[in-house]
Amino acid sequence: xxxxxxxxxxxxxxxxxxxxxxxxxxxxxxxxxxxxxxxxxxxxxxxxxxxxxxxxxxxxxxxxxxxxxxxxxxxxxxxxxxxxxxxxxxxxxxxxxxxxxxxxxxxxxxxxxxxxxxxxxxxxxxxxxxxxxxxxxxxxxxxxxxxxxxxxxxxxxxxxxxxxxx
Numbered sequence: 001x002x003x004x005x006x007x008x009x010x011x012x013x014x015x016x017x018x019x020x021x022x023x024x025x026x027x028x029x030x031x032x033x034x035x036x037x038x039x040x041x042x043x044x045x046x047x048x049x050x051x052x053x054x055x056x057x058x059x060x061x062x063x064x065x066x067x068x069x070x071x072x073x074x075x076x077x078x079x080x081x082x083x084x085x086x087x088x089x090x091x092x093x094x095x096x097x098x099x100x101x102x103x104x105x106x107x108x109x110x111x112x113x114x115x116x117x118x119x120x121x122x123x124x125x126x127x128x129x130x131x132x133x134x135x136x137x138x139x140x141x142x143x144x145x146x147x148x149x150x151x152x153x154x155x156x157x158x159x160x161x162x163x164x165x166x
Contacts, residue, residue, distance in 0.1 A: 012042060014156065016037050016128075017106050017153055019044065019047075020037045020047075021108055021130070021159060023035035023036075024049055024085075028058040028060045029051055029059045029060075029082055030068075031073075033108075034049065034084065034108050035085045035108050036105055036106065036108075037106045037107075038093060038104070038106075039103060039104045039105075039106065040099075040102065040103040040104070045100070045103060046089045046092045046096075046100070047089055047092070048085045048087065048088030048089030048090070048091075048092055049088060050083065050085045051088070052081055052083075053081070064082055066079040084111075085107060085109075086105060086118060086119060087114075087115060087118055089105065090124075100123055100124055101123035102124075102125050103124050104128060105119060105124050105127050107127065109129065109131050109132075110131070110132050110133045110152070111127060111139070113138060113139045116142060126149040126150075127151070128152075128153055129150075129152055135150070
């Protein structure tokens with residue numbers, strides 16, 4: 001017999017995506033908050049959110065010239081000092097000597113081309129995302145060619161804690 005608690009228990013994808021949305025609350029970018037959670041054998045091995053590099057003034061403190069400007073979305077990207085969530089999760093794992101080979105990365109926003117290249121080179125085998133960013137055909141092609149599965153989490157509903165902040 002299935003109990004109410006068992007019926008409401010999230011599946012693994014939902015569980016890790018929920019955690020990614022909570023990690024996103026740590027982002028200090030004033031334009032967009034994004035997070036990534038790297039999982040291997042159903043264990044979290046690293047997390048990351050977008051923001052300024054370690055030891056550099058945060059975006060919300062005026063550290064990023066792009067965030068401090070009125071540049072429209074998708075422009076002046078060369079002025080941005082922030083690291084993306086995927087980049088931070090991958091480099092955090094490397095910093096602590098943790099292998100990301102054959103892992104899955106859960107991201108709150110689909111990866112850009114630059115992050116997709118890092119995901120491939122880090123040996124990550126699957127990308128599961130919530131919201132669609134601009135996934136170009138080139139991004140899809142290189143992920144597929146490298147054998148990295150890209151999948152949007154269908155019918156995902158953010159946890160209440162996060163919904164209140166969005």
